[in-house]
Amino acid sequence: MGKMLKRTWAQVNLDSVSHNYKLIRSLLKPKTKICCVIKADAYGHGAVELAKEYEVLGADWFAVSNFDEAVQLRKANIQCPILILGYTPPDMAPELCKYDITQAIIDAEYGEKLSQEAAKAAVTVHAHIKLDTGMSRVGFFYQEPECNDASLQEIEKVCRLPALQVEGIFTHFAVADEGKDGDAFTRKQFGNFTTAISKLAARGITFKIHHCANSAAILDYPEMQLDMVRPGIILYGLNPSAKIRHKQNLVPVMELKSTVAMVKTVPSGTTVSYGRQFCSKEPV
Numbered sequence: 097m098g099k100m101l102k103r104t105w106a107q108v109n110l111d112s113v114s115h116n117y118k119l120i121r122s123l124l125k126p127k128t129k130i131c132c133v134i135k136a137d138a139y140g141h142g143a144v145e146l147a148k149e150y151e152v153l154g155a156d157w158f159a160v161s162n163f164d165e166a167v168q169l170r171k172a173n174i175q176c177p178i179l180i181l182g183y184t185p186p187d188m189a190p191e192l193c194k195y196d197i198t199q200a201i202i203d204a205e206y207g208e209k210l211s212q213e214a215a216k217a218a219v220t221v222h223a224h225i226k227l228d229t230g231m232s233r234v235g236f237f238y239q240e241p242e243c244n245d246a247s248l249q250e251i252e253k254v255c256r257l258p259a260l261q262v263e264g265i266f267t268h269f270a271v272a273d274e275g276k277d278g279d280a281f282t283r284k285q286f287g288n289f290t291t292a293i294s295k296l297a298a299r300g301i302t303f304k305i306h307h308c309a310n311s312a313a314i315l316d317y318p319e320m321q322l323d324m325v326r327p328g329i330i331l332y333g334l335n336p337s338a339k340i341r342h343k344q345n346l347v348p349v350m351e352l353k354s355t356v357a358m359v360k361t362v363p364s365g366t367t368v369s370y371g372r373q374f375c376s377k378e379p380v
Contacts, residue, residue: 104354108141110149112333112347117153119344120327123314128321131157131179131307133328135165141332141350144172151176159326163188163197170195179224179264183234189214189221189259198222201262202234207254214259224264224305225251229288230281231270241291248295255301264305265293266326273312275339282313286320312336315344 121130132150134143147158147169159179160166166178179198186209192199193214201207201223214221227247228235236247255262267289271278289308296302307324309317314325315336329336333348361379368374 103357104352106140107351107353108145108349109347109351110349112349113146113149113331114153115347116331116333116349117150117155119346120314120325120330121154123318123344124321124325127323129156129305129307129324130154131159131324131326132331133159133326134169135159135161135181137165139328139332144168144174146331147172147174147176157324163191166197167191167195170197181226186210186213190217190219192221193217193219196222198224198263200224200226200234200266201254201260202226203236204250204254207257207260211254211257211259220259220261223260223262224266225254225262225303227251227265227267227289227292229267229285229292231268231285233268235267238288238292241288241295245295248292248299251292251296252299252301263303264307264324265296265303266305266307269308269310269313272310272317273336273340275316275337275341277339282317286317310336312340315340315342 132155134147137143138146143165151174155176157177157179158169159181161182163180163184166180169178177198179200181200183202184192184199189210199210199221210221226235228237228239230239236251238244238247254260267285269282269285272282286308293306305324306322307326308322309320309325311328311330313320314327314330330346333346335343335346362376364376364378366376
């Protein structure tokens, strides 16, 4: 590193970044898009730097958690479409348009308020519908298709609002990383999702992009790739869990390094640090 500036540092290997991305790409159908999840500063790996690398590698979309993260990418000249997965205050509709950011619509009330604010500013917000098929976080509730037709009515209403351009629909899996233990529920969620898509199509509501596969689903459920996948942890070189059935040769992209300031030898019976919780039984 040349002159030492810090005693401890994180080092990201771009060759490993490329390896993991290309491995993920090799698992996908040719027309399946990749939405790289780089929220929380790419999980501490450096969102701007990695976004630039992923654009060169061919990424189609980026997903972030909030408006500030999206704007940071735009100000760094990132050109790919960006989806905000979380909440953005509706009165920021003009800013969403200014930076060409796509917003997740989490319920009917939010969609209506966002459309109203966009209309006031004479702009149109690009959006994806978030469907709650079993995670029970944000999203239109659709965990029991036979009981949740009201949610489809709300989605239809939102998709017809004048100042929204709804281009996609997505959901998120709760237990796709639990192997066979999570298989039944993951398939139930996928069934809920595809049922909603079909029923909405019957109402005349269709979408350009359907996406649901997170890192675990990319590895264990290839039939759930649909139009786009959202890799997160596998981009950074880790299999989602020990229960994953189709582990891949991923390479961790970050190393945490430090300098050794001093090596000390102490006799037996020496206590160490606050609380004296360690006592050497022999010279160490």
